[in-house]
Amino acid sequence: MTGSLIFPNHPLLVITFSIGAILFLSWIAIAVISFKENEMIAFRRSMLMSIGMSAPYLIVSINLFPYQILSAQTLLAITAFAILVLILPVGKRTSKITVIPDNYRFDERDTMFSRHELQQGTPQSKEYYSAHPKAKNTDDRFRRKPGLLSPNSKYYDQYYFQAADASFDTIARIRNTVDGPVNPAKIDSKPTEISRFLKQWAIKLGSHSVGITTLKPYHLYSVSGREDRYGKPVNINHSYAIAITVEMDFAAVSSAPLAPTVAESARQYVNSGIIAIQIAKFIRDLGYSARAHIDGNYLVICPLVARDACLGEIGRMGLLITPDLGPRVRLAIVTTDLPLAEDNYTRDYTVEDFCRHCKKCAVNCPAGAIPKGNPGDHNRIKRWKINDAACFTYWCGVGTDCGQCLRVCPYSHPNTFLHNLIRVCIRNSLIFRRFALIMDDFLYGRQPKPKDYTCPAVAGQIKSVNRRRFSSLTT
Ligand code: SF4
Ligand code: SF4
Structure with missing residues (x-):
């Protein structure tokens, strides 16, 4: 040798x-x-x-x-x-989730937000619970809890709750600006050209991703369930929908279910809503009808629209799983009759396959609201359906919108080169998907704990203020 x-x-x-x-x-x-x-x-x-x-x-x-x-x-x-x-690009390309039939419609009055707004003893409440007697006991459970953003709730934090409340108040004030008069002077535009511009503009306004789909009947609620629209059938003559996502801050989501997460949710509802309102107004000024669908004023089911607009797939937890941020996004939609170029949706079966084996959201859900088994049969549609009453009841006890499922989801990691490389491999190979699950549990834990959160922007400002004070003392 x-x-x-x-x-x-x-x-x-x-x-x-x-x-x-x-x-x-x-x-x-x-x-x-x-x-x-x-x-x-x-x-x-x-x-x-x-x-x-x-x-x-x-x-x-x-x-x-x-x-x-x-x-x-x-x-x-x-x-x-x-x-x-x-x-190696291996793996079955099959699905156990049913494609929703075109004529299928969901009733918004069945959502927890609508049921939460029902005032006891009113004709609406009596009518709803006589038609759905089983829902009465379930809903009485969340009514006995302190409520969202309540000072008596488990995770009450004065500053973050008030910050969230201010954002929700802001969105309540802009809710009525989702629609408006249409400019009678219609411009002629090429669908590809205007679609390109709209997408670029939506990104400039702060969206993380944007996609376009034709509006399908199952995108629309059958009947409205919120505020003065309650009980009114939903009819929109629009042909297209623009879906946008905005990113929720990773550090804030990492603190879920603690108070910073609800402040971040509320902040991003405002941001996504403001973007959608501006896009809708821009389109109306071009001479075409357009309506924004924002928090508390939706006529459409956002995750379904966003999925068909190629922005992601629906995961086990019932939320949109986007390719580079997972479920760590908020959504808003604009529907319009402006002719647009549709993004061609092709189903990504790998998300369903990954969810089938992962189950991390279900294991970590404190309310046991996320199913651990295979997609079940719900009104003749095979899908994962979360127990929204159990989820909402938990929210009303802790005062925040929880978000533990978002926090632990392996798709929620930051949008960086390393995590994106892993996401590409996950899409490519079934074997890598199984390997990635083992590694995610090994590196981050099967039941990771929430993290302490200090808003990075605020922390940065505090530091710079201190620095200024220090320099003014020394000069
Ligand atoms: S945590 Fe796992 S099972 Fe749940 S949505 Fe995310 S990938 Fe799917
Ligand atoms: S938000 Fe919380 S309670 Fe609701 S499904 Fe997710 S983990 Fe469960």
Whole structure:
């Protein structure tokens, strides 16, 4: 044996050593990223992985190792096989979820928000509960709780609750501006051209993603269930819908179900609503009818519209799972008769497949509201349906809109190169999907705890104010 005792002197050993070094550095990089994301379990375990994963390669590369070449050959063969298995585009392309028939309609009066607004003893309340006697007991349960944003609720926090309340108040004030008069001077526009402009403009206004679909009957509620629209049939003559998403702050969602998460929800309802209102107004000024659908004033079911507009798929928790932010988004919709270029939706079966095995939202739901089994039969439609009454009752006890399912979802990780690379591999390979689940549980925990939250923007401002004060004292 010639050459140094430690460093490899054979091409095969050089490759083995290099793989060991790459693995070591990659896991160190993952540890640093996890530290920055405040994922301390992932940080510690990545540090361990950096040693554990690289050690076999580095040890084999030491010239004293017995049967060195044979060991290196075996190690490299196992590595090549593992990489091949993980990146090969394999996996069934089937679904157990039924495609919703075109004529299917949901009644908004059955939603928890509508039932929450029912005043006891009013004709509407009497009519609803005589038609749905089972819902009475269920709803009385949430009515006995302190309520959303209540000072008596479990996670009451004066500042965050008041911040959320101010945002909800803002959205209540703009709710009546979703529609308006249409400019009688109609402009001629090419669908592709105006669609491109609208998408760019929506992003400029602060959307994370935007898509266009033709408006389908099942997008619309059959009957309205909120405020003065209660009981009125929903009819819109619009042909197109523009769906937008806005990102919810990762750090705020990481604190779910604590108070910062409800302030963040409310903030993003306002942001998405303001964008939708501006787009609708812009279209009406072009001479076409348009209506925004924002928090508390929807005629459409946002996740279904957004899915058909190619913005994601509906997951086990019943929310839209977007490709790069998962469920960590809020939605708003604009419907219009302006001719637009539709985005062609093709179903992404990998989300359903991932959800089928993941179940992390169901395991972590404090209300037991998310089903753990396969998609069930609900009004002849096979899908996952959450127990919205159990979910809402939990909200009314803790005072926030919970969001633990959003926090723990493996798709919710930040929109960064590392997580997006994993998302691409998840879409590509069934085997990688199973592997990713094991790794997500290993790195972040099967039942991760909420994190402390300090609003980064506010923290930054406090620091800069302190710095200014300090410099004014020293000059
Ligand atoms: S937590 Fe898992 S099961 Fe739940 S929606 Fe996310 S990926 Fe699907
Ligand atoms: S918001 Fe909370 S209670 Fe509701 S489904 Fe998600 S985890 Fe469960």
